[in-house]
Amino acid sequence: MPEPLTPAQLAARSGLSVPSLHHYEREGLISAARTGGNQRRYAPDTLRRLAFIRAAARVGVPLAEIREALSTLRGARPPSAQDWAALSATWRDTLNARIDTLTRLRDDLEGCIACGCLSLDRCALHNPGDRVGRTLPGGSQLLGDR
Incomplete structure (x- = not known):
């Protein structure tokens, strides 16, 4: 049996900092056994x-969802390739929606660079549908400003 890791x-070996490991432990994502001297040891x-955890977090899955996914594994065992395939499939729709939103924002931004108007009906980024023009004719404002 392999020796536990300090x-x-x-x-x-993981490329993470010790404080990151402690954070993941506090979040319930990993666990450590304790020695007689109360030192952590990881399987x-x-x-x-x-x-x-890192792969899921890298694509934007929140730690709470990662913890929930890991909790479905019996006996806190490490995830297998089949586990990853099943769990990542559950995140696919959410990730695709984020990609679509970011793509739309990027495309809208390209149309607004150096415009400065923020109230014209074609400003899809800051003023979709010229909603500012309907409430403040001739006005110009940033999102949230009044």
């Missing part, structure tokens, strides 16, 4: 959990 060893398969 926080420094796990940090070095070697924690590396696979960390890889899963």
